[in-house]
Amino acid sequence: MALRRLFTMFTVAVLVAVTLTTSPARAAAGTTGFKAVEITGDGGVALKANVIAPAASGRHPAVILPSSWGLNDLEYLAQAKILAGRGYVVVSYTPRGWWLSGGQIDTAGPKDMADLSKVVDWTIANTATDPARIGAAGISYGAGISLLGSAFDSRIRVVGVLSGWTDLVYSLYADQTRHRQSAGLLELAAQIVGKPSAELTGNMADFNSGTDVAGVMAWAKVRSAATYLDRINANNPAVLIANGWGDTFFPPNQLVDFYGKLTTPKRLELRPGDHAIAELTGVLGLPNEVWTSLYSWLDTHLAGGTTSANPIYLKPLNASAESYPAWSAQSSSTTRYGLGRIRALDGTGLLGGSVSSGWTKTLPADRDTVASGGVVLITNGAAAITGEQPKIWLPFVDRGRAGVWAAERPSSVQRIRGIPKAHLELTGTEPTGTVVAYLYDLDAIGNAKLITHAPVSWLSGSGSRGVDLKFPATAYDLPAGHSLTLVVDTVDPLYYDENASGDSITITGGSYVDVPLR
Missing domain, CATH: 2.60.120.260 (Galactose-binding domain-like)
Structure with a gap:
């Protein structure tokens, strides 16, 4: 209990610091300011959320931001304000089972997919959103939910996958080796600030003990975008994937493989760092290369912009950035x-x-x-x-x-x-x-x-x-x-x-x- 209080106090302190720099009183010119809302998810589960939009009249493109594992909808306040200032309706929400949202953690499963569609419904019904111009993006858990969601809801036209996964089986068992520290940290966060489901608890127990490997893999496969690649290709969203070379949660080979099989408009970016490190300064509202790339991707595919950049962007561990027309060209x-x-x-x-x-x-x-x-x-x-x-x-x-x-x-x-x-x-x-x-x-x-x-x-x-x-x-x-x-x-x-x-x-x-x- 003491650990839970310490984690909660630390997280709240960080989020309050961000809030002070992005509060409605300081909202960017031309935006509505933030409004806390509650969205009814699948099965009546209450999802805590906030919304900010351009003040100008007319219909606008929208971006939905599911929060990361262990965090809540306040995570994206700084970026939501920036995106609203660029002309986007922005709805950030806390997935089920986390913080003040209802339900239990579904780990990007079928209930989370249904919730995301409910959030899309709410956004269209309650904001000045153009239904034909909706994107979903996020870091880590939010990235995974967004990409998986594009397989199940064709209204999602653009996806931003920042430090996300495409194959949860690979993330847990790459080369038949269980990834101990990363899985343990995710499990700890769920225990401290979440409401783990019996399904999550049982699968993590089997993972840690090395038992029922087939069962854990089957559970993880349902939560892998690679499983639904054909659906994603059929829906044809524009997909931006950005990750770190040294991501210990979601190592990059799965992303390279997935990118190669995508037939949609796509871009792959890899930079030095571990999980969510490259995006961190952007969460705090500071200039950030990953978030700038996301702005450009959204503008190109939701706001009528154009780009001639090579789709592969690589920042080597000890050299200047490079770009290529294809992964094999490097x-x-x-x-x-x-x-x-x-x-x-x-x-x-x-x-x-x-x-x-x-x-x-x-x-x-x-x-x-x-x-x-x-x-x-x-x-x-x-x-x-x-x-x-x-x-x-x-x-x-x-x-x-x-x-x-x-x-x-x-x-x-x-x-x-x-x-x-x-x-x-x-x-x-x-x-x-x-x-x-x-x-x-x-x-x-x-x-x-x-x-x-x-x-x-x-x-x-x-x-x-x-x-x-x-x-x-x-x-x-x-x-x-x-x-x-x-x-x-x-x-x-x-x-x-x-x-x-x-x-x-x-x-x-x-x-x-x-x-x-x-």
Whole structure:
């Protein structure tokens, strides 16, 4: 209870600070100011909301903003005022089960979809909205509801997906590995400021215990826009997707895959940062690149604007922004780096050359190293703010617990663009297990900056196997004279691992890493 009060007091303090800068008395010229309303959702559930609109007469385009997981309709006050000043009716609402809205958390399920349609109904009936020009957008939970909603309500003509998901199964179980910290933080927020349904509580209990995986996946699939891709394509909304390279809640590969299958007007933007970090200053009412991009997208597709910009916008981790006509245009080749025999002198193998055989590297299955993906939100969030990737000193990686392979140092910059992949040949494995792979930028004195990382698990069989993993998409310039370095261990606090104490995992020849280069 004390934790709930602390969380509530902190959130209210932040929202009050935003409210003071966006109150009706300070409303932008030409707007009505804010009005708190209650909208009747599906089954009579009360949804708390606020509305602000242009003061000018006539019909206007509208934007509906469902709030993020753990927050409420006050979240978007600053952006609602800006959008109203740009000529939009803006309705922000708190989804069912959160704060003062009624009902229980549906986790972007069928009830949330029905609620969104009820909000559209209310907006058309109670504001000066043009029914043919309605958009939905939001951050995180609001993004997911908006995108899913466009599959079920064809009146939604534009969608803004800011730090959202397209495949909740992938978000929870990418490469069969349960994402521990991100799911735990979402569960904690629901317990503190929400009213979790029995369905949510039961599925999270199964997720945490690793039981009824098929059941949890079925529940998550219903809440994935990828499941309804054909419907979204048929309804043809214009979809903007913006996310962070290091999003620990909704890693970007799912978005890249979904974007590639969309046939609607579409745009994909990826920037440094973790979940919702890139949009944060905009929520506080400060100038923000993501929100500016959303304005442009709305203006183009709801207000008669035009654009000639390339649909792919990428801001690399350590280079200037780039744009491309298609995802595939960013990389021109793929280099395969074979993993070689570990040298006895320094416990490091060669990363590069042809794929070799005749060597092994055995790892304990229950021992961590300093190689790490960091802490959810904090590590990649700080990197986005400072412009510096998280780093370790490579000599501190215990070679008794990890395999380390370093490439020769190139004489020119290597521009990594896209989704690196790794194939690891394993022998002597138990029926369940996990390995975690990290790609680092290693300088001449041992400092290693994290480029990207990924876990992979297996849940059946024993003996020899090959495992394939896809690293999260990245854009990184490896400087001349630096070494691309692979570290493989078996434990990372970001994830649940499937290893048993005392087990071991042996990596063998035939293993390699594929790196897409510009």
